[in-house]
Structure formats: structure tokens, C-alpha cells
Amino acid sequence: MRYVTGVGGANMDLHGRSNAPIIMRDSNPGHLYTSLGGVTRNILDNLSRLGIATKLCSAVGTDTFGDAILAGCAKLGIDMQHVEVCEGQRSSCYLSIMDDEGDMLVAMSDMSVIKSRGAEFILQRLPIINQSEICVCDTDLCPEALEALVCNAAVPVFIDPVSTSYARTMVDLVGKFDTIKPNLMEMEILAGGSIRDEADLSAACDTVLAKGAKHLFVSRGAEGIYYKGTLGCVSKKSRPVASIANATGAGDATMASLIYSRLSGFSIEKTVSFALAAGIAAISSPDTINPDMSPALIRQYEKEYVL
Template structure:
């Protein structure tokens, strides 16, 4: 689907009876253009008939951080304790929010649960996220809190040198405020969450998830420790080298140590482990014994921020389609490559078509 078609589907999910003229006014296009897009969506099987009856397909709930990313980068080596000339940009970010945007760009129906302040950053986040095709109706808008902000500094190689996050607002996303989303969670095809959630929110998540698979992003070695009590309830865990070693207490200095580390995680109850090892690629392991390596994607790194979120989105999309783990990992690596080669945290050109061009030999499910 095109970005415009995803945007139209988002509006139709919120109001299946919306008149075409009102939809045109909301999108800033003509009524005839809306009619043309709706006809194409009907041909693709996304709309089943009059009254905009939408095709029933499993949706993803993304639960966790949504923040404004402020990125500073230099073309010369960073000098500590000095003012460094460079470029500064702002973009929508947050691990769960980024994953949700990437999933929507792949064509998935994704609902975001998070919290933002009723301020300039918060309103901008909601607008850009909805424009990408994500359902943001379940994001809390809090008038007495500031939207999360993530400040990162990058050297000329694109890698992050240091970052500061101000995410106090997520402590307000507690069990009481999450309770109205119980049914949304229970009927999801898959849940993706991040370790930005408070211990209270994590306890609520695993109490309500039932049999729905939970894919968890560890975020950082510090925040990954919050997941320790819940390892037996997590279906898929995606740590990096430092986070995996910190959680398990096992070394991961060389690729040869990865299988023993994966065995430890499977003993705790993790069904799928995907460890990102930077230049060494990705090691994946399933509790059924399936395991292997997927090499790092060949691409020019413009911005490393957001690649892990794109990787998780690809894993979740592959799981929704019933793809075997090795194929889902290869697709996820393609999503990461597209993101690494883009200056923005989330590549606006990410799509299933773009991924298929990088991985033409994968057995993709038939798309209507």
C-alpha cells in the first residue's frame, strides 16, 4: 500500500462511516482523489464493501515510549569539553513509537499506547505518527506533563557518542491509566513493548496479555534489568551485545559465545532470541533448536539511530505473516539497512516493496 492509502485506512478505522468529502478535507486532497484511493483499496481487498467495511486482519499493539528526538552530528571528530560545529535536527522518536511507524509503513495495522504532554512536541508527535498510518487514539495526552525528549550526539561515523533522555512522563503510564486498554491488548495478534515501561506497567502488560505473543525491546542495559522478572513471559527478546550479557551474566565477547548465551535465555522461557551484534550481524535462536547468523546489511551508514527499531518491526511483521524465523530475520535486516542509509530516525520510504527489492528471494506471503 502507498502512504496515502495507509493514511486513508487509518481514518476509516476511526470512523467507517466518514463521508468522502470530510475525508478529503481532513487529508487536504480532492473528493475525486479520495474516491480513487478507496477504489484501489477495494481492489486490494482492504475494503470489503459499502460503508467501508474493512478486511479483518490481526493488528499489533505497540506499548512504550514516544518522544521527540533531538539529534546533533558533527563532520569532524568530537572534542570533549568544547563547542562542536555541526547540524541539529528534530524528529519523532521513541522505541515503541518508531516500531509502530515502521510496522505501519510495512502495511500492518498498528495501534500505539503511550503518553505525551499537551505541548508542542506532543502534538507534533501525534500528528506525524498518525500521518505515517499508526492508530494513535490510545495515546494519553496529559496536560500537566512534558513530552519525552531524547537528545543524542553523533560523531562523523554516524554512531552515537552520548545521549540524554527525559522520559519521566512514562511513569504516569501506570496500571490505572492502562486499564481501559485491556480489551485492545487481549484481541491483538501480537504485542510489541519496550523496557521504557515502568515495573507497574510491565506487570499490567503481562497480566493482561494472555496467550498473545509479546515481543520485547530491551532499550538499554540499564532498563533491560526491568525485564528480569518477566523473562518467562516474553515470546521474543531483542537485546544488543551489552544488554544480553548484562541480563544473562554470561560473556558475549565473541560470536562463538552466542549459542551458550541463547541457551540460557531459552531456559528462562524466551522462545525467540535475536541478538544484534553490530558489524558481526544478528544471531537468532529459537527454543526448538533453530539458530543461525544473518550478516550485517551492506549499506552506507548515514544515521545509526532507529535501525534497531526497524529490525524489531521487521521481526514482528514476519511473525504476523507466519514467516519462519530465519526468513523474518533476513527481512528485518533489510528494514534495518533501509533505516541505516537514511538521515532520519525512521525512513519515510520504508515499505514492503522496498524490502522485497533488497530480499527478492524470500517466500513472501501473498498480498491482496
């Protein structure tokens, strides 16, 4: 059976969205809710809704959040047999505060349970990883685990750097990844220089590609997605979205669409277009994962928004 393996974070997300412009250092009325989260888990969640079989390699604690993560993912069809349950530890948790327009103001994460898993955690799961079509991971893995993964994986490894601080942990390994999906700030870290315009971006991509990476999909926010790699160079934008229900899950949906596109044999132009549409589909839902995510929904947004 064809499947995608995810190695990385699986956590409980706590979200707060303000009803009005946020007043710092004060209590702000708003809407609070929880959802399953974690970058790698979110990517697999999206892939499952796109009809792709998935297996998760992660870790949870022996607490209420851990129970909810295991049960919730299994209900979605994600294979959880390779998730380690760590006695006495806290499950991963992510807290985000969004302004009244739905954009993130600040966030905080506690990923200690997955970061405590070292190289042995990866080596024990190599048979599962290497029988998959693609392995996707995030930088919630500790450096030793990340190195063990990219140095021993026999399948293409896709990675989302997650943040600038985490991007620094993968700089020395950047050439060992097949596909990387950074934003502009993370790309500056990976390439080791500032990016002020498209010429700088192209040069930054060349720097990372020269180290061995094959495909770079750089998220440019309102400016769309810029691709550079072994398949050439493509840049696409989308029409402005009228409103953002929740910006948290856009990157995860984008990465899932890149994997779906690779498995589907899409051209690079189609891949970038599909990825842009997937991100728009994600931010159109108040949930981190759009419950209606499907290839048909992405094609609908692609037709409506992608230029």
C-alpha cells in the same frame, strides 16, 4: 481488522551530527534537526509503512512536543485513541549526538511521562491489547506497568530492551516475553554472564530460553543477527555498508521487520535475513525512520547485502 498494538515510548527526537571529528567539552559545528521518536512509536511507524495497521498506547504532555507527536502519528495512520494526554507534564524527549560518520556518540532521554504511568494504565487498555495480533513494547514502561502487561497479555509480547540500564528492569520478567531483541551487552544483563564468543552467546540464549522466552534475536552489530529459540538456531551476516546516514533507527526497523515476518508466516531463515535488510534500509536514510520503508525496499537491500 488485524493490527499490532504498541505500548511504550512516543517522543520528540533532537539530533545533532558533527561536521568533523567531535572535540569533547567544546562547541562543534554540525547539523541539527528534529523528528518523531520513541522506540515503540518508531516500531509502529515502520510497521505502518510496511502496510500493517497499528494502535499506540502511550502518554504525552500538554506541550508543543505532545501536539506534534499526536498529529504526526495520526498523519501516518497510527491509531492514537489510546494515548493519554497528561495535563501539566512534559512530553518525552530524546537527544542524540552523532559523530561525523553518523554513529552515535552519546544520547540522553527524558521519558518521565510514560514512566509515571503504572499498572492501571495497562489494565485499562487490555481489551485493545488482547484483540491485537501482537503487542510490542519497550522498557520505557515502569516495572509495575511492564509486569502488568506481560502477566495479563493474551497475545505474544515482543520487547526491545533499549539499553543495558533498562534491560535490568526486565530481568525478572524475561521468561514471560515471546520475542526479545537485545544487543550483546543487553543479552549479558538478561543472561547474567559475559559473552566473549559464539559459544558464550549460545549458552546465554539457553539461559534465557529456559526461563520461558520463545525467540531471541541478538543484534551483533557488524556480525549480523543471531537467532536462537523454539525454531532452532540461525546466524546471518551482511556485506559492509559503504556509509551510514543515521544509525539511530536501525533497531526499531529490525523489530518491525520481525513482527512483519511473524504476521507473514516467514521461515526463521527468511525472518533473520529480512530483519538484517530492514536494519540496513534504516541506516541508509538520514531520518530515524526511512520515509521509503516498504517490503519492496527491504527485499532490495536483502538481495544486495545479506549473505
